[in-house]
Amino acid sequence: TGKFFVGGNWKCNGTKDSISKLVADLNDAKLENDVDVVVAPPFVYIDQVKQSLADRIEISAQNSWIGKGGAFTGEISAEQLTDIGCKWVILGHSERRHVIGEDDQFIGKKATYALSQNLKVIACIGEKLEERESGKTFDVCFQQMKAFADSISNWADVVIAYEPVWAIGTGKVATPQQAQEVHVAVRDWLKKNVSPEVASSTRIIYGGSVNGSNCAELAKQEDIDGFLVGGASLKGPEFATIVNSVT
Ligand code: 13P
Structure with missing residues (x-):
């Protein structure tokens, strides 16, 4: 399923000073060659990171506007992101869905x-705790997948991130079996609804309380093709451990 992929989602964290230290740690880290590594700083620090981070690591934004730039106060357009050297954007993150209120259609645009x-897209999906507990995990993930699939024609530029909402920032990581089960279901959904080729070539990464201690067991699962890391991506050495958990 292509190269192992590890993304660091810094969310709304950092200062010029703390980010300069994090970049120095990442530049010093020994990273496995055969892994795609991407970090997503807050918009205002992307240029600082681009100027100082080794080219080995690509840069992602955490959001982008639905269309061409113009009179959209507070928004950032995809063309501005490519202009400053951003290669990726995270879309559909649960914090944007459930805290900010973005819906499937808006995310699809x-x-x-x-x-x-x-721009390449890290497309996020995942169920809330009450949805899991009422047996709706697959329904929720498939509905979010459908909205992405209706909006995407070039799957070569897409990575899917399965991030169960109950695991994000909670310290309650999904078990390797829980994650593997959903990854298999999503791959099967892609096979039936997009194509067998896209199902076998698209990377499905896991996010939600991944850290330096639990990454190795998760990485062993057949259908876990990498990680999207929040909190632990703010620590250079720990993030490097996660990158190097590739099996
Ligand atoms: P944590 O790793 O902090 O749980 O966050 C995961 C996440 O939301 C990555 O996008």
Whole structure:
């Protein structure tokens, strides 16, 4: 399923000073060659990171506007992101879905436009705790997948991140079996609804309380093709451990 992929989602964290230290730690870290490594700083620090981080690590934004720039106060367009050297954008993150209120259709528009501007997309899906407890995990993930699939024609530029909401920032990581089960289901959904080729070539990564201690067991699972890391990505050495958990 392509190269192992590890993304660091820094969310709304950091200062010029703390980010300069994190970049120095990442530049010093010994990272396995055969892994795609991407970090997503807050917008205002992307240029600082681009200027100082080794080219070995690519840069992602954490959001982008649904279309071409213009009179959209407070938004950042995909073309501005490519202009400053960003290669990726995270879309559909649970914090944007459930804290900010983005819906599937809005997220789908962002995906279509970002891909049209040659940004690659980390497309996030995942169920809330009450949805898991009422047996709706697959329904929720498949509905979110459908919205992405309706908006995406070029799957070569897409990585899917399965991030169960109950595991994000809680310290309650999914068990390797829980994650593997959903990854298999999502791959099967892609096979039936997009194509067998896309199902076998698209990387499905896991996110939610991944750290330096639990990454190795998760990485052993057949259908876990990498990670999207929040909190632990703010610590250079620990993030390097996660990158190097590739099996
Ligand atoms: P944590 O690793 O802090 O749980 O966050 C996961 C996440 O949301 C990555 O996008």
